[in-house]
Amino acid sequence: MNTDKPEVRVAILDLYDGVANEGMRGFRDILDRYKAQHGLDLSYQTFDVRRKAQVPDTSFDVYISSGGPGSPLDSEGTEWEKKYFRLIDKLEKHNRSDAPQKKHVFFVCHSFQLMCRKYGFGDINTRRSPSFGILPVHLTEAGRNEEVFEGLADPFYTVDSRSWQVINPDMERFKELGMEILALEKERPYVDLPRAIMAIRFNEYFFATQFHPEADAHGIKTMLLREDKKKEVINEHGESKYREMLERLDDPDKIAHTQSTIIPNFLDEAILSFCHAER
Template sequence: MQTPDARPLRVAVLDLYNGEPNQGMRCIRDFLEGVAAPSVSAPITYDIFDVRQHAEVPGLDYDAYISTGGPGSPWDGLDQPWEAAYFDWLDGLYHHNMTAAPKKHALFICHSFQLLCRHFGVGEVTERPAQSFGIFEVHRLSGGSEEPLFQGLPDPFYAADFRRWQVVQPDHERVAQLGATLLAREQPYPEYPYERALMGVRLSPEMIGVQFHPEADPQGMLVHFRRPKQRDKVVSAFSEARYQRLIDRLDDQQYLTPAYETIIPTFLRRAVAATHPVAAV
């Protein structure tokens, strides 16, 4: 419940969708505008920065940051002004959290997770042997057993996973040097002899990246994928069976709802606690 005189939590959203229509931004706005009822003790204001089209990045004067998913390869920005600006912002945020207060929490989703891992050398960022598209299990690693954003979720839990790229071959020496924690990996696929990709990394006490989409709204996504145009696209790219499994899992609350109701609300509450100590009481 919000405290009436609480200062707003100022959130910067780094939009990496490159101008392409998507469901991710709608879902993130729902949380920040209170539609998804995040239950934080302060009002929220936010600004959106168009990273890939206009090389826009926020300053360090925001309380919290959410960096989105996006289309294409996480290597598309090589030698591009937008990627240089993004990585400069990322270094600045990391340095601030190492040396100053109040600490600023940041959540990196899918495409942004891959960029985070690339920039800090957490692991190899490669193209996936086959595209992941659906609602799949996320399995905790030992380091994820105490992860605050996963508390209350079953192990494994389910999450929305739509990607052509992956982070594999974690550099454990570099992870230890950073003081980072590997949190989770994808479900096993017995029919494929491939390494299971990382699904979550806590880079620091304030900065976390996840490969999946914690913002994915089950009911909104269900409406989206039931549209004939979207159905035809999924069936054409995959199969009728894959499409029906997606619909069934979106329609069943045991799958996506727990992660949707836990991860981003917990992230926002922790951001409030870090920057609004009075409101967080």
Template sequence: MSHPPPVKVAILDLYDGIVNQGIMAIQKVLENFEDEHGFQFKIEIFDVRGSNQLPDTDHDIYLSSGGPGDPLASEGSEWENNYFDLIERLQRHNHTEGTIKKHVLFICHSFQLMCRRWRLGTVNLRKIPSYGVVPVQITGYEPLLASLSDPFYALDSRSWQVVHPDQERFEQTGATLVATEQEPGEQDDPPAMMAIRFDPYFFGTQFHPEADAEILTEYLTGADKRHELIADRGEAGYYALLADVQDPAKIKATQHTIIPQFLLQAISGS
């Protein structure tokens, strides 16, 4: 009995060589999906920022990660030009009649880059970095969010953000803002855009839908990070963060919903 060929997944690593939990968490989501749904993935990781590595358009699914630093600073760089060229080639492929569509998920830094590219809002530096489990308000219908509570909870880790949605550009591009920050960190800091359906095949989130409670707990309980967080928010705040991370109704629910639904949508061709 023959088996279908594995689904080819490209992970676009935008962490620029920085040690992180994001790529590890994405891989774990993919492994769990294989076990649960009986699919086989062929996964390749491309070091986009550090080594200017990019795939071609022959993968079935693309997951573009978060990453550190200023999303404005890379404008005009070789790696970013090549990255945008890949995205535009995938768009052209998807607009070609009769093709099997290529789905792309943009996370955090990738989300900010695409919002800048398509001029959907203002990319700016937050007054205070946001780190923790935050409520996210649903603002429009989106199948990937449909089974989550409103608000739902997600891991937020950003110094930069996208604010002030440009309604004219949303209409011109056909994008839909489907989630926003519910509680901005500062009263005069406008709510950030948190999830956008860019088109039928491209979806992006400011937050980290891949965040894994076990991986994150191990990171947060390491001596250096523990001391840093207690110094920043006190012991009560530190243990409240750990409780949020381990709450099955918060980032665990988000992790078990958004990317798995995205993968099902991509594999089904819908």
């Protein structure tokens, strides 16, 4: 380990409300791998935001806010959400200050939806049917120039698992706040429905995806091969969709590539700027 590198502290905000999931392990695996690859003095701490109303302070260097179950609307006014948004407001205030070391945050799925509600970006509603699978995500023009997506194909494949969606963006609101839509869900020419927003850059330091870039092929495959999960997926989506998911998990250019690209690129952006600020 390089002793001349500064300590980097990452806060993982767990919004799963105690529900078993693959996401938290995915974040830890990415951070452990990144730490080893770069020889960093990197540590992370997990906060149980929804179940225990645990929220970190602003002393961490990087924040990752997870997905989670349930409605992104029903939590409005709850104590945990008030604390969560107070943290976001403090981080935004810090980033607007002249402090040299900025706070970078990555928001995933449920967190993405909460942030879209906070900013009033569009409609948030339930999908006609849940989205679940290894699905293509299409880049916008802004997304094709986005450094966090550098190295990805267009479209690229990722794990999409959600019953809720953010659609019908208020483009005037985006323009007003200087924020950009970076990706949209797969094209469905046979369905007359709006495409969900799949990635947004809120500002120089806040990045969000409505899909799960932390998902890894091995973990998802292990889950899908469980008899209970196999039955659940086949009952909901059909045998052919189940087989398609298993095939896509074995493709190194799909989930494995996405997992090894997006969050590591974000960490490069966050941690390299942090290390430069420390010098």
